[in-house]
Amino acid sequence: MNYKMLTLTLLMGLANHTSLQAAEMMNHQGHDMSQMGQMAGMNEIGDMMMTKGVISRIDAANGKVGIKHEAIDNLKMPAMTMMFRVADPALLKDLKVGDAIHFHAESQSGKLTVTAIQPQ
Numbered sequence: 001m002n003y004k005m006l007t008l009t010l011l012m013g014l015a016n017h018t019s020l021q022a023a024e025m026m027n028h029q030g031h032d033m034s035q036m037g038q039m040a041g042m043n044e045i046g047d048m049m050m051t052k053g054v055i056s057r058i059d060a061a062n063g064k065v066g067i068k069h070e071a072i073d074n075l076k077m078p079a080m081t082m083m084f085r086v087a088d089p090a091l092l093k094d095l096k097v098g099d100a101i102h103f104h105a106e107s108q109s110g111k112l113t114v115t116a117i118q119p120q
Helices: 003-026 036-041
Strands: 051-059 064-069 080-086 100-108 111-119
Touching: 051 080, 064 100, 064 111
Parallel strands: 080 111
Antiparallel strands: 051 064, 051 100, 064 080, 100 111
């Protein structure tokens, strides 16, 4: 048996199957896609991955916030409660201890910093 021919045949079949699946997935005609933006907004804002959390402490004078949070994927951090710096103290406006939030944190100059917060 010619293994090169068999491999080529299998690859061609896989490529054809994959392109059919892609075409099928892209055909959303007649589907209500209006909720897709809402669903994406629950986990992302633009390119920022959002994480669920609950405000545990607010230190507005020092620009810090305590958050009991789920795993932070972009930082590869497990769920825990910890203090973060805030990039802009205005992010803390209208927040109180116990508020459920979505937030984005990143490492800025080696310091964990919240760059976006929105109430859940």
